[in-house]
Amino acid sequence: MALDGWWLNTHPDLVEQLVIVAPQPRDAVPVYGVPVIVADGIAAVVALGTNWLVFRLAEPPVGLRMVAPIPSLKSSDGWHSVASWQPDLSTAESLARLRELTREAMAYASMLASPR
DSSP states (O other): ETTTEEEEEEHHHHHHHHHSSSSSSGGGEEEEEEEEEEETTTEEEEEEEEEEEEEEEEOOOSOOBBOOOGGGTTTSTTEEEESSTTSOOOOHHHHHHHHHHHHHHHHHHHHSSOOO
């Protein structure tokens, strides 16, 4: 699958899911072969593999099915692996919750980008 001409190492269905939860489709950009939602130049949400949406948040999300953390991110504070499809929620509820998390992650990334 390609995004803006870049070949992506992520399942096409997951790339589509990332674009759906992004506030605007243009917010999903390719970064070294990985689709990412960026806020103020800082990665906020990353789509990996076939089922991982990895959110940069101050606290782990509550009420969503999490997936095992990616080993390289396990020790990284602020990255939380969430199942891209939430089988315990309706599709509408799942998308609404993932969109809310995306907005939270973008706000957190913007806060990280601002000078202290």
